């Protein structure tokens with residue numbers, strides 16, 4: 031697994047030392063909040079509704095057992111015994127006190143972790159598929175190239191004052207789990223004539239003006255990726271609107287100029303940038319790749335798995351919904367759901383974190399992943415170990431068999447914690463999950479992704495939920511807009527609004543009506559919600575939600 | 588006729604704990620909304636706000652929040668202030684935990 035270079039470690043230690051002094055000066059009254067705020071934000075410390083919040087980075091969502099143990103330690107020692115995993119593959123602590131932050135950061139540094147957020151208008155942490163290096167459908171592990179991009183962009187002199195922040199995501203598989211079409215740049219590792227290269231998308235993003243990324247290059251050879259990405263960022267750096275924060279992201283630049291125009295400019299710029307790369311980056315890339323080498327997989331019979339699968343219906347249900355195909359024979363990728371029905375999506379207690387850390391050590395080559403869907407992954411488990419893994423998970427409330435189902439809901443912290451929120455998200459998620467668990471139709475419904483945001487910033491990815499829910503403040507009352515047909519994968523789409531929003535107590539009934547409509551309209555149980563929606567369009571759902579008249583209008587439109 | 592002034596409390600987050608605090612009539616910071624001073628005069632509200640903002644080593648993000656006066660003290664007119672006064676709805680943490 032990737033480990034820091036000495037340079038990185040020294041950098042983090044120095045930053046922690048500086049921040050400790052800054053906290054002391056703030057407490058002593060020698061720094062004003064205006065002076066301190068940018069410093070604390072750089073170190074991942076936010077002030078939320080009820081308390082401070084510390085956001086800890088988990089690069090590529092990849093961590094080992096010792097790191098997870100430290101996350102548990104922080105939760106127990108300096109917080110209220112739990113942590114919240116987010117859609118940015120981070121963990122957030124909701125209750126730390128200012129005085130304790132430097133100690134928390136030092137504890138993190140001991141396991142090579144930090145809370146440094148590349149904040150400001152720079153290139154942010156590069157994200158990658160959470161099944162990277164494990165999934166059967168992968169051309170190559172996307173993390174080495176993500177790490178190469180991180181090293182290239184960190185402190186890049188030309189890109190410290192970009193028009194706005196810039197986010198890059200990388201996937202190595204055709205099936206997109208990294209939501210690359212909703213990033214400023216999305217990169218897909220592809221293979222052509224036996225050679226590795228990259229398909230590059232540009233101009234995606236959620237938030238106030240959601241856009242789906244467009245392909246700017248179908249194949250950029252391996253050795254040309256950095257100069258090519260540099261050309262893209264540099265074209266935007268010149269063209270990007272600095273006059274209006276809401277129009278500054280590259281998605282607006284691409285939208286205003288058109289993808290052809292941007293492509294032509296990038297190609298012209300690329301002629302320049304490629305000359306500046308002398309191949310050192312290729313040597314670095316090889317070193318990075320070595321660090322992400324796959325663990326030594328073992329060869330063993332799978333009889334124990336088969337026996338448990340045949341004998342135990344609870345295990346079978348879990349295996350059917352929470353396992354994915356691994357590239358190594360006899361192995362599986364196991365997802366641990368942090369979405370027990372009625373619980374807060376993405377929350378794990380310190381005890382649960384320790385259990386997951388121990389499972390990784392005992393059965394998972396000491397690796398864990400955090401998904402943007404707020405679950406945890408054991409990326410490499412031999413199938414024969416799965417019955418035992420499941421038994422341990424079950425004993426700790428971690429064996430919910432609902433990955434990809436209606437109760438596997440993404441929800442941002444919303445107004446229960448977030449200072450920017452316009453409404454709550456968490457209770458809505460809890461109520462939906464509880465209701466559909468009572469109805470016992472979750473498995474019958476099949477794949478259905480609900481995503482909830484507590485404001486237009488869209489941290490809960492509501493635009494790309496099959497059902498998206500956006501919490502708003504309508505004249506001092508929480509009100510929820512529902513969208514249908516969003517999709518976060520390689521067939522990405524922005525959801526379409528059903529119509530007027532619903533009050534908090536109207537959301538669960540509305541979701542029920544939507545689901546009933548789907549089950550009535552689907553041609554067979556195999557047709558997923560999204561497929562049905564794409565076939566029928568909005569009309570039957572509008573009728574179910576707002577009555578016959580609204581449905582007719584939707585049909586005529 | 589000028590619009591009637593909505594009564595206010597001065598509120599912020601405590602520098603050390605981050606906890607929600609309110610300004611009491613005796614100029615101390617109080618943790619419980621019921622103990623906050625409710626201000627019904629606009630000019631006084633502005634003065635109290637400026638005073639409070641100058642206490643930068645105690646409080647962060649000082650502002651005036653709308654309240655309705657009741658027999659049991661100020662009551663939030665907006666749900667955001669109601670959450671600040673009690674805590675999150677998914678766990679009994681924050682102020683409700685100590686109540």
Ligand code: SF4
Pocket residue numbers: 442443444445448449450451452483484485486487488489490
């Ligand atoms: S979407 Fe809004 S409410 Fe939710 S976490 Fe992001 S900023 Fe906060």
